[in-house]
Amino acid sequence: MGKILKYWPKEEIIKALQALPKDKPINKKTIIEYSKKGLICNSSLIPNKFGSLKNACDEAGIRCDALYGKEKMQYMSKLNTKWNKKNLIKLIRKSFKNLDERTTPTQFGLYIKRNKLCAVDAFRKHFDTIENALIQAKVKYRNYHWSTERIITALKKINNKYGPLCKFEINKKFNKMGLICKIKCIRDVVGSVEDAARLAGFEFIEPRLKGHDFNGKIGKIETEELDKIEKEKGIKLERQHRLEINDTVYFIDGYDKENNIAYEIDEKHHNHTQCQDYIKDKDIKEYLNCEVIRIKII
Secondary structure, three states, rough: OOOOOOOOOOHHHHHHHOOOOOOOOOHHHHHHHHOOOOOOOOOHHHHHHHHOHHHHHHHOOOOOOOOOOHHHHHHHHHHOOOOOOOHHHHHHHHHOOOOOOOOOOHHHHHHHHHHOOOOOHHHHHOOOOOHHHHHOOOOOOOOOEEEEEHHHHHHHHHHHHHHHOOOOOOHHHHHHOOOOOOOOHHHHOOHHHHHHHHHHOOOOOOOOHHHHOOOOOHHHHHHHHHHHHHHHOOOOOOOEEEEEOOEEEEEEHHHHHHHOOOEEEEOHHHHOHHHHHHHHHHHHHHHHHHEEEEEOOO
16 A cells, blocks of 8 residues: 555656556546555545646556546447437336335436446436436336425315315325325425415315314424413413404414403414414404414524
8 A cells, every 4th residue: 555645746646646556447436446545645636736637647648548528428428329218218117116106316316326227327318307207207206396386286186185174184194195295395385384275276174174173283382381371470371262253263372361362372483474473463353352462482
C-alpha cells in the first residue's frame, strides 16, 4: 500500500497516476478503488486540480478510459440500442411478476441495477423518469407523491364507494387501506381537508350521523389545556359541546355554560383554517351571545 498523503499537489497526483498498476484501465471506478488503497488521492480531487480525469491522465502521459461528452453519448447510445420503449415496457411487466405493488420507482431502479437487466439510463432516455416508465407500462407500484389532482381523484373514488364520509375516517380508515394520504398531507397540499372535499364535489357529514358520538379524535394537548383551564378558574367545561347553527354543526372544544364562555384550543393545524375559525367564532358568538377565547399552542 502506498503512502497516504494529507496534501496532494498536482505533481504528486501525476506521479501517483504513472505508478498505478497497468493491469486495469484507468477510469473513475478504478481511481475510487485505488484511492481506498491509498495509492492516489480521493477521486473528487482530480477534477478540481485538472478539470477532468482525462486531463490529468494526458499530463501524466498515460491512457484514460473514462468517457466524456460526445464519446460517452455514443457509448451509451450503443449500449442501449436494443432497449427501445417497447422492449423496456416488456421488461417492466416481466420484472413486476417477481415484485409487488409495494415496489417504488426507486426500488425498481435498484432491482434493475442489482440484477443487471439493463442500464437505468435507458429508462431516462425514453421516459425521462422511471416513474413515467412504470405508468406507461400500466403496472401497479407504490407512489409516495400526492398532488392536488391525485388527492381529489382519491376522495371522489372513496366518496362514491363508501360515502357519505366523516372527516376523521380519512386517517382512521382510508389511509390505513392505502386509498389516500393522511389528513396532514391533504392540508399541506390543498390547504384544508374541507376544501379538498369541496373540490371533490361533496362535504363531510358529522360523526353523529354515522353513529359516532364525537367529532373526530380529542387530542392529548387539547385535553391537557382544558384541564389546566378548569383547575386555574375552578370551573367545569363541557368537552366537544355540539351546536347546530344554520344547518352547520359546530363543536366547541370546551364550553363554560355557567359563565357562557367558549374555549377553543388552536394547535398547529389551525394555521391552515383561520378563515373557517373566524366564521365559526362569529356564528357561535351570535348564537350563544357568548365570549369566545382562543388559546394558541405554539
